[in-house]
Amino acid sequence: MAEEKELRYDPAVLESKWQERWTADPALYAAEPEQCGKPKYYVLEMLPYPSGQLHMGHVRNYSIGDALARHMWMRGFNVLHPMGWDAFGLPAENAALKNNTPPRQWTLANIAAMKRQMQRLGLGYDWATEVTTCLPEYYRWNQWFFLRMYEKNLAYRKKSKVNWCPDCATVLANEQVIDGRCWRHEDTLVQQRELVQWFFRITAYANELLEGLDKLDGWPDKVRTMQRNWIGRSEGTEVDFALEGDDEKIRVFTTRVDTIFGATSVQLAPEHPLVSRFAAADPVLKAQVDHLIDEQTRAREAGDVGAIEKHGVDTGRYALNPYNGERVPIWVANYILMDYGTGAIMSVPAHDERDFEFANKYGIEIRRVIAPEDSVQEAPALPFTSESGILINSGSYNGLTCEQAQKQLQQVAARNKFGKATVTYRLKDWGVSRQRYWGTPIPMIHCERDGLVPVPDDQLPVLLPDQVEITQQGGSPLSRVPAFVNVTCPKCSGPARRETDTMDTFVDSSWYFYRYADAKNSNAPFNPNAASYWFPIDQYIGGVEHAILHLIYSRFWTKVMRDLGLVQNDEPAARLFTQGMVIKDGAKMSKSKGNVVSPDDMVVRYGADATRMYALFAAPPDRDLDWQEDGVAGVSRFLGRVFRLVMRYAPQARAGRTAQPVAPTGVSLKLLRKLHQTTAKITLDFAGRWHFNTCVAAIMEFVNDMQAADAQLSAGEVPAHTMNELLRTLVLLMAPFAPFLTSELWEELGETGAVLRAAWPQSDPQLAREDELEIPVQINGKLVTVIRIAVDADRAVMEAVALRDEKLQAKIAGRSVAKIIVVPGKTVNVVVK
RNA sequence: GCGGAAGUGGUGAAAUGGCAAACACACUAGCCUUAGGAGCUAGCGCCCAAAAGGCUUGCGGGUUCAAGUCCCGCCUUCCGCACCA
Numbered sequence: 001m002a003e004e005k006e007l008r009y010d011p012a013v014l015e016s017k018w019q020e021r022w023t024a025d026p027a028l029y030a031a032e033p034e035q036c037g038k039p040k041y042y043v044l045e046m047l048p049y050p051s052g053q054l055h056m057g058h059v060r061n062y063s064i065g066d067a068l069a070r071h072m073w074m075r076g077f078n079v080l081h082p083m084g085w086d087a088f089g090l091p092a093e094n095a096a097l098k099n100n101t102p103p104r105q106w107t108l109a110n111i112a113a114m115k116r117q118m119q120r121l122g123l124g125y126d127w128a129t130e131v132t133t134c135l136p137e138y139y140r141w142n143q144w145f146f147l148r149m150y151e152k153n154l155a156y157r158k159k160s161k162v163n164w165c166p167d168c169a170t171v172l173a174n175e176q177v178i179d180g181r182c183w184r185h186e187d188t189l190v191q192q193r194e195l196v197q198w199f200f201r202i203t204a205y206a207n208e209l210l211e212g213l214d215k216l217d218g219w220p221d222k223v224r225t226m227q228r229n230w231i232g233r234s235e236g237t238e239v240d241f242a243l244e245g246d247d248e249k250i251r252v253f254t255t256r257v258d259t260i261f262g263a264t265s266v267q268l269a270p271e272h273p274l275v276s277r278f279a280a281a282d283p284v285l286k287a288q289v290d291h292l293i294d295e296q297t298r299a300r301e302a303g304d305v306g307a308i309e310k311h312g313v314d315t316g317r318y319a320l321n322p323y324n325g326e327r328v329p330i331w332v333a334n335y336i337l338m339d340y341g342t343g344a345i346m347s348v349p350a351h352d353e354r355d356f357e358f359a360n361k362y363g364i365e366i367r368r369v370i371a372p373e374d375s376v377q378e379a380p381a382l383p384f385t386s387e388s389g390i391l392i393n394s395g396s397y398n399g400l401t402c403e404q405a406q407k408q409l410q411q412v413a414a415r416n417k418f419g420k421a422t423v424t425y426r427l428k429d430w431g432v433s434r435q436r437y438w439g440t441p442i443p444m445i446h447c448e449r450d451g452l453v454p455v456p457d458d459q460l461p462v463l464l465p466d467q468v469e470i471t472q473q474g475g476s477p478l479s480r481v482p483a484f485v486n487v488t489c490p491k492c493s494g495p496a497r498r499e500t501d502t503m504d505t506f507v508d509s510s511w512y513f514y515r516y517a518d519a520k521n522s523n524a525p526f527n528p529n530a531a532s533y534w535f536p537i538d539q540y541i542g543g544v545e546h547a548i549l550h551l552i553y554s555r556f557w558t559k560v561m562r563d564l565g566l567v568q569n570d571e572p573a574a575r576l577f578t579q580g581m582v583i584k585d586g587a588k589m590s591k592s593k594g595n596v597v598s599p600d601d602m603v604v605r606y607g608a609d610a611t612r613m614y615a616l617f618a619a620p621p622d623r624d625l626d627w628q629e630d631g632v633a634g635v636s637r638f639l640g641r642v643f644r645l646v647m648r649y650a651p652q653a654r655a656g657r658t659a660q661p662v663a664p665t666g667v668s669l670k671l672l673r674k675l676h677q678t679t680a681k682i683t684l685d686f687a688g689r690w691h692f693n694t695c696v697a698a699i700m701e702f703v704n705d706m707q708a709a710d711a712q713l714s715a716g717e718v719p720a721h722t723m724n725e726l727l728r729t730l731v732l733l734m735a736p737f738a739p740f741l742t743s744e745l746w747e748e749l750g751e752t753g754a755v756l757r758a759a760w761p762q763s764d765p766q767l768a769r770e771d772e773l774e775i776p777v778q779i780n781g782k783l784v785t786v787i788r789i790a791v792d793a794d795r796a797v798m799e800a801v802a803l804r805d806e807k808l809q810a811k812i813a814g815r816s817v818a819k820i821i822v823v824p825g826k827t828v829n830v831v832v833k
Numbered sequence: 834g835c836g837g838a839a840g841u842g843g844u845g846a847a848a849u850g851g852c853a854a855a856c857a858c859a860c861u862a863g864c865c866u867u868a869g870g871a872g873c874u875a876g877c878g879c880c881c882a883a884a885a886g887g888c889u890u891g892c893g894g895g896u897u898c899a900a901g902u903c904c905c906g907c908c909u910u911c912c913g914c915a916c917c918a
Contacts, residue, residue, distance in 0.1 A: 008871090179915095222837065222913080229836080229914055236918080254918060267918090310916075335916045345918050354916055426917055547913085605870080617857075618845055623838095624911090626845060630858050633870065638857085640871085694847070697856035704856090776852040781899040783852055821898045827851040829898050 009640035011607025015740040019119060028754055029124040031080040034533045041077040042534050043069045044513055044573070046542030046550070047084045047131070051091060052110035054117045056582040056589060056615070056627060057543065059599045063612040064579055064621050064692070065541045066123045070736040071686045073124075074760040080534055081124060082516035084131030085111050088139070089505045090168055090184065092438045093477075096470045103438045104466065107134055117599065121608045122739045124756070129519040133508035134438070138515065140461030141525040142507050143443040145557075147454050148564055150444075154201045155432075157452070161339070162431055164193040170435045171197060173504060174428050175230075175549045183549070192297065198442060198501065199429040202556045206231055206425045209555055218575030223547040230548045232426025237410050238342065239419035241266055241319035243274070244327065250274065250319050253341030253424055256351065256387075257413075258405035261394035262369035263346035264359065266319045266330045267312070269338040270296065278315050285332075288313040292334045310335050310358050321346075322418040323409070324395060333358060341424050349383065356383040369393045370402065430553065432504040437468050437477035439502030447489035447496035456490050462498070476500040509550050510557035513537060513572065531567045540573035547578070577690070580624040582615075589627075597627050609738035610636035616692040616737060635696075639741055642703055642734070646727050646745045649713060654750040656724030664767075667712045668722045671705060675729055676768035678702045679761050682733055692737070699734055706730075724749070729761045777802045778829040784808055787828075795822040802828040 022028055032038065045065035048058055069081040085107075092103035099106070111132060118125065131138060149155040163172040165182040176183045177190050202209075210231045213224045236255035243250055250266055268275050270292045279286035292311060299308040312333035319330050328346075335354055336345060349359030349366040359366050370389035372380055391397045391405050400408065413419030433442070441462040443455035455462055465484045468477050478484050479500040489496035511525070517534045518526035542550075558572045581588060584595040602611040614632040619625040646653075664672050682695045706726070712718065718726070728749055735742040735755045746755040770791055775798065777785045785807040789798055799822050802808060812832055819831040 225837070226913060232914095232917065234917070252918085256918080308916085333916095335918090337917065340917045347918090352918070354918075357916095424917080544912085620846090623846095628845065628858065631845065634857055637871085644872095689849095691847095693845095694856080697847075700856055774852080778851080778899070781851090781897090786852065819898065821851095823851065823899095825851095827899080829851080831898050 009643035009741075011609060011636070011639070011740065012604075014744050015120075015122070015608055018740045018743050019122065022122070022124075023119060026127060028756075029081060030126045030128055031082075032078045036078050038076055038078040040080070040534060040538075041072045042080045042537045043072065043539045044080075044082065044516075044537050044541070046540075046546065047086050047509065047512060048114065049086045049089060049091070050107055050110040050114055052113055054114055054121075054599050056597055056599060059121065059602075059611065060582050060615045060621075060625060061541060061543065061579055062118070062121070062123050063615045064577070064690075065539075066612070066739075067616065067692060067736040068539060068541075068686070069124055070739065070756045071760065073756045074732070074735065074758060076759070080129075080516065081126055082129045082131070082513075082519075083118065083123070083125040083127070084512055084516065085114075085133060086505065086509050086512075087111065087132050087134035088439045088502075088508055090170075090436060090438065093436060093470045102466060103470070104134065107438075120603055121599070121612060124739070129516045131512050131515045131519055133505075133512060136461045136463055137522070138512075139440040139464075139508070141511075141515070142440040142503055143455070143460050143462055144457065144525065145507075145511070145560075146443055146503070147457065147460075149200060149560065150454055152560075152563075154204060154560060155198060156201065157196060157198050159194060159196045161192050162195050162197055163190045164195075165190055168436070171195060171431060171433060173431045173506070175430075175552070176506075195433075197431050197433040198444075198499075199431050200556070202430045202553075203425060203427055205556055205559050206427050207233070207423075208559060209427075209552065212555065212571060216571060216576075218573075220544075220576060220578055223544065223551065223576060223578060226547045227552055230427060230552065234424045234426070236341075236422060236424060237406070237413065237419055238422045239346065239413055240322060241328075241346070242322065243330075244318040244320060248274065249418075250330070250344050251342045251419075252344045252346045253422070254346055256348065256402075256406075257409045257419075258391060258397075258400075258402045259348040259351045259369055260321065260323055260346060260409065261391075261397070262348040262350050262367045263321060263326075263328060264349060264365040264367055265328050265347045267333040267336050267345050267347045267355075267358075268315075268330065269336040269343040270332055270334060271338040272332070272336075272343045274344075275315070275332050278317060282316075285313065285315060289332055292332065296334055308334065310354065310361065312358060312362060314362075322413070322416070329364070331362075331364075339428065340426065351383055351385055353383050353385060367393060373401070430504075430556075432507060433501040434504055435476045436502055437464075437470055439505060440464075440507065441478065441484075442499040442501055442503060444499040445487055445489060445496045446499065447492060447494060449494055450489055450491045450496075453489055453491050453496070459490070464502075476502070478502070506550060506553050510553045511561065513540075513554075514561070514567070525566070528566050528568075532569075535567060536569045536571055537573040537575075539575045539577065541577045541579065543581070544578035551576070577621070579621045580619065582625050582627055584627045586626065597629070602629075602632055606632045606636040607639070607740070609740045610639055613639070613696060613737050617696040618693065620691050620693050622690075638700060638703070639738060641707065642730070643741060643745070645703065645706055646731065646748060649723055649727060650745075650748045650750075652716075652718075652720050653724040653727045656720030656722070657750055659719065659721040659724070661721050662719045664722055666717065667709050668718045671702075671709060671718070671726055672722065672767055673770065674702050674705050675726055676763045676765075679729060679733060680763035680765075680768055683760070683763060686736075696737060699730070699737075702730065731755065732758060732761050773825060775802075775825075776827050777805060777808055778827060779808070779811055779832055781829060784811055791825070793824070795824060798822050798824065798828055802830070 043065055045061050069079050072079050087107050092107045095106045096103050146155055163177050165172050165188055167185040167188045180189055182188045182190055210233050213227055234255055236253055237257035238251055238253050240249040240251050270289050275289055279289050312331045315330045317330045318327045347355040349355040350368045351370055371392045373388045373390055387402050389402050391400050397405050410421040441464055443462045445453045447453050465481055468481055470477055485497050487496050487498050514526050514531055518530040554572050561567045587593055589596045610632055614635045618631055678698045681698050685691050685695050731742045731745045742755050772788050773791050775787050775789055776783050777787055785805050787801050787805055789801055799820055815832040817830055817832050821829040
């Protein structure tokens with residue numbers, strides 16, 4: 001009876017035993033010093049926001065990363081596998097309002113809870129390098145970087161239209177506005193406000209950020225494409241149109257300067273400064289323009305900017321085309337964006353769809369200036385937007401190709417100083433000011449005498465005060481804390497005011513992974529030597545939702561740090577993996593849908609191993625995963641089978657550790673062959689394909705084979721040495737996926753030391769090789785029969801064996817065989833007429 | 834509208850031009866029992882009463898001895914971008 005009881009797989013008991021051991025042994029998952037001589041491997045998962053609860057997306061993300069880390073440990077690498085907390089941000093302030101708990105206390109309690117969850121899941125992190133971004137030890141370096149960027153003119157202040165989220169009561173960066181809505185409040189429309197804000201000059205790196213993407217071949221194409229589109233490089237020409245009867249010029253941006261002889265109007269954005277000037281002198285125009293702006297604002301707030309119909313107003317003024325002096329009317333149009341290019345365009349209706357639509361609506365002249373290159377068709381349908389064409393109606397430029405004309409027209413503009421070739425980006429500078437409390441204070445001081453004065457380095461960190469009243473009223477909560485605001489100017493010692501905005505939390509996550517390399521440093525953000533050893537990150541793993549937020553900011557920050565001499569790498573991560581979402585019943589898990597599955601529930605019911613392994617088994621990691629609790633139960637039952645299998649034969653396996661090897665035959669050979677095939681498959685998958693779902697399936701197949709051979713196993717047909725190899729390797733192969741169970745079984749097999757420090761098994765190709773194959777035989781590509789042949793059978797043998805087959809004979813009788821295709825090791829296909 | 838990904842049993846999925854549905858879940862039948870969210874055996878794409886046989890990877894074409902896989906067109910779903918001059 002006692003023996004039977006031993007065979008019960010009880011994850012609750014087994015897992016808590018190992019969790020205690022691992023907590024008592026922090027060295028187990030610790031990175032080693034550079035001198036250890038092993039090759040380094042830095043595997044990183046995106047750090048979570050400490051909401052207080054891990055969700056299934058985290059479990060999936062971290063199960064993937066942990067499996068990889070464990071595999072690399074077993075491959076003998078010096079692995080850095082850290083974890084931290086993206087701990088600043090608005091939810092802490094909301095919680096403070098709701099529960100009357102200070103943000104700091106709330107956040108730290110959440111971190112403690114989530115850390116417990118991670119430990120309960122058995123995730124192998126090096127907690128000695130833990131980073132918590134809301135602590136002064138960390139955020140002081142945000143301030144330090146801010147000052148360095150200010151010195152290099154990469155941080156600056158300007159008044160501009162900014163995105164304002166009424167729910168966050170703060171501004172948002174462009175990247176944080178999704179479809180006109182706040183990235184945190186998907187039902188909240190973002191408003192536009194004019195405010196003075198701090199910006200990081202990410203556009204200074206626009207081109208490098210773009211070109212670097214070509215070299216990031218370890219990143220998914222999807223992410224690279226998204227970043228390319230976001231940066232939106234566009235080569236074109238700026239041209240000045242003179243304003244008739246005025247000294248003012250109107251600078252337009254165009255990618256098609258070759259069509260400029262077809263420009264029949266100039267179009268200004270409603271917010272263009274010249275428009276306000278015209279409107280000031282013309283009340284009717286002002287009313288019309290206000291209407292345009294109004295309509296645009298309302299469209300934006302309704303969330304369908306793109307759907308709005310094109311409208312415009314004729315200003316009654318004229319501009320002069322600098323190439324031929326032609327007089328063209330100036331319009332204000334609602335489809336011209338002030339914050340792209342120069343906020344003004346030349347309108348060429350014949351060769352641009354939007355201009356065509358607009359000109360038709362208002363009866364503006366449409367003049368063809370490009371003819372198709374092949375000239376088969378003299379007058380193709382308008383608008384004709386192709387760039388392979390020949391200029392017509394363009395004075396001395398007639399006959400040039402579009403490309404030639406662009407070059408020449410640019411040269412002429414430059415020579416006569418009315419324009420130049422230029423590059424425009426869609427990417428805007430990163431607005432980092434936030435009118436919130438729970439973030440990094442911006443280390444600047446406003447002095448009446450000296451203006452903007454940076455906080456001297458030796459006065460860092462500017463500490464975030466406790467005991468601040470949080471309100472949702474808007475305006476920085478810090479501005480209502482006199483002890484924080486009122487300071488003396490570092491330059492003149494006169495009275496001055498601190499900057500009261502805090503930094504965007506994406507600042508924190510832009511460089512946290514460098515801090516892991518040297519987390520305790522109190523003299524610098526990190527030691528450059530530590531960074532040069534560990535960077536770039538070998539594998540970064542996270543959700544695709546950060547493709548153009550965190551991941552573009554991080555790339556920018558790395559380049560800034562490189563130019564500061566802190567790091568040598570150009571890019572933060574050599575390889576990026578974006579895992580799919582975890583969904584339930586076909587929908588994203590969310591509280592409002594009531595389909596949230598709690599990781600804690602899963603762990604309590606089925607154990608951490610089963611929960612993690614299911615997360616890997618249910619779908620390939622890059623695809624969405626539909627969470628089915630029955631599936632977790634299934635994996636748990638499988639782990640139970642493994643547990644009982646190993647426990648039952650552990651005594652033989654232990655005896656086999658010192659037994660003499662015997663040449664395997666019969667069932668031993670069969671099982672060893674399957675084992676070595678499984679080893680080869682899993683090893684290959686870790687190297688790149690990452691189809692962990694089929695890795696788990698392969699392990700299940702092997703275990704099924706072992707179980708099917710149970711009669712022979714219990715009859716002692718497998719020698720002890722072989723039994724040891726079978727069970728020992730099984731445990732090793734499962735170790736990255738089920739750390740608790742494999743640790744227990746490793747010990748049960750008489751092994752000492754941590755299983756994750758044991759060497760990853762090697763597949764012997766000789767042993768893995770089948771000696772006979774089943775080969776499909778087809779007639780005209782349709783399956784007829786299956787033959788067995790030796791693995792090394794040549795074409796002639798395969799053909800002969802196939803033709804001898806009765807089924808085949810019956811089918812080809814009386815028909816003429818035109819051809820026989822033989823693919824060694826694959827198939828025989830008889831082509832008959 | 835543009836760009837990308839996907840579409841295979843009741844479900845999650847597998848198959849890198851060569852036997853479609855591995856591995857699981859669910860279900861069905863049976864066995865066992867210490868009655869457990871347990872274990873074991875068998876069945877399980879569709880059509881046909883069964884067998885024999887036929888059919889089957891969103892739809893339609895094509896390439897090939899051979900197509901879930903490659904090419905062309907279309908449909909659907911999801912994701913990203915969306916007046917970017």
